[in-house]
Amino acid sequence: MSAPIRNYYEYDRTASIVCPGCGWSGVCSENEDYFSEVMDIRCGSCDRMLLIVPFPTHAETRKAASEGNDAAIGNLDYVEDREAFFARAEEHSLTSASDLPDLMGDDLIIEWDFDDREKAEKKDSWTVLRHERQEIWREVAFYEGIKRFEEVLWILREKYGSRMTELRPTQASITYLCGDDLRASSRIDSLNAELADMRETQGDGFFVEVEDADGQPDDPKRQEEELRASIAELGSIDCSWCGWIGEATEARVNGSGDQREVSCLECRRPLFRLTMSDS
Numbered sequence: 001m002s003a004p005i006r007n008y009y010e011y012d013r014t015a016s017i018v019c020p021g022c023g024w025s026g027v028c029s030e031n032e033d034y035f036s037e038v039m040d041i042r043c044g045s046c047d048r049m050l051l052i053v054p055f056p057t058h059a060e061t062r063k064a065a066s067e068g069n070d071a072a073i074g075n076l077d078y079v080e081d082r083e084a085f086f087a088r089a090e091e092h093s094l095t096s097a098s099d100l101p102d103l104m105g106d107d108l109i110i111e112w113d114f115d116d117r118e119k120a121e122k123k124d125s126w127t128v129l130r131h132e133r134q135e136i137w138r139e140v141a142f143y144e145g146i147k148r149f150e151e152v153l154w155i156l157r158e159k160y161g162s163r164m165t166e167l168r169p170t171q172a173s174i175t176y177l178c179g180d181d182l183r184a185s186s187r188i189d190s191l192n193a194e195l196a197d198m199r200e201t202q203g204d205g206f207f208v209e210v211e212d213a214d215g216q217p218d219d220p221k222r223q224e225e226e227l228r229a230s231i232a233e234l235g236s237i238d239c240s241w242c243g244w245i246g247e248a249t250e251a252r253v254n255g256s257g258d259q260r261e262v263s264c265l266e267c268r269r270p271l272f273r274l275t276m277s278d279s
């Protein structure tokens with residue numbers, strides 16, 4: 001039998017609790033374990049889980065506050081601060097490969113840097129993307145933002161294709177990026193290894209040759225039409241990394257001239273590269 005779940009604002013941590021398994025009893029607050037999204041209360045003797053208390057969503061805090069719950073009223077400032085932060089973060093967030101500048105070079109190393117100069121004024125810290133010291137993007141930084149790091153890496157890959165060599169955190173950024181997340185640093189390494197892998201080799205089926213039926217390989221309009229038709233012929237495709245399934249025509253398509261890369265709609269990893277060849 002799983003433990004009952006209690007609303008955060010109805011939970012009384014000063015109450016005592018009895019273990020139905022072994023008869024032990026104790027005070028809730030002395031037996032709390034905290035996790036990122038819930039706390040649970042366990043038996044002090046047999047370790048059975050007695051109660052699960054999820055941390056409140058912003059909507060739950062608002063509701064409890066409107067009903068006069070003092071703890072919820074006390075949390076309202078925090079909720080409003082967080083929401084304002086997320087709104088600012090969203091406003092500055094890189095969402096599209098087309099927002100990035102064109103860059104020269106075949107081996108692009110992009111630095112993931114950190115700027116907290118305005119911290120003293122209680123303002124946000126920033127993630128700054130640089131190429132050869134030149135700033136190419138800036139957005140609000142997230143503490144332990146490894147998930148965001150991964151999203152940005154695949155947007156960069158989408159923009160720069162196989163010229164994208166590495167997204168490299170600077171010394172200044174690493175503490176804020178990894179925080180207490182022990183897996184974050186190896187995640188950075190494995191993501192960059194994935195990028196390197198894509199530059200080296202690709203599995204069977206990654207490369208698709210498109211024969212130029214028209215015999216006018218340099219006509220960009222014909223190329224576009226023939227490449228689009230070949231993408232449609234791929235039909236239903238799936239991403240083995242994130243599990244996305246969809247029509248190739250719905251996926252992200254990048255590239256120009258005689259090459260196109262078809263990438264996952266969700267995680268943006270490249271799935272196919274189509275190259276036009278002379279017939």
Ligand SMILES: [Zn+2]
Nearest residue numbers: 019022043046
């Ligand atoms: Zn017990």
Ligand SMILES: [Zn+2]
Nearest residue numbers: 239242264267
């Ligand atoms: Zn995917």
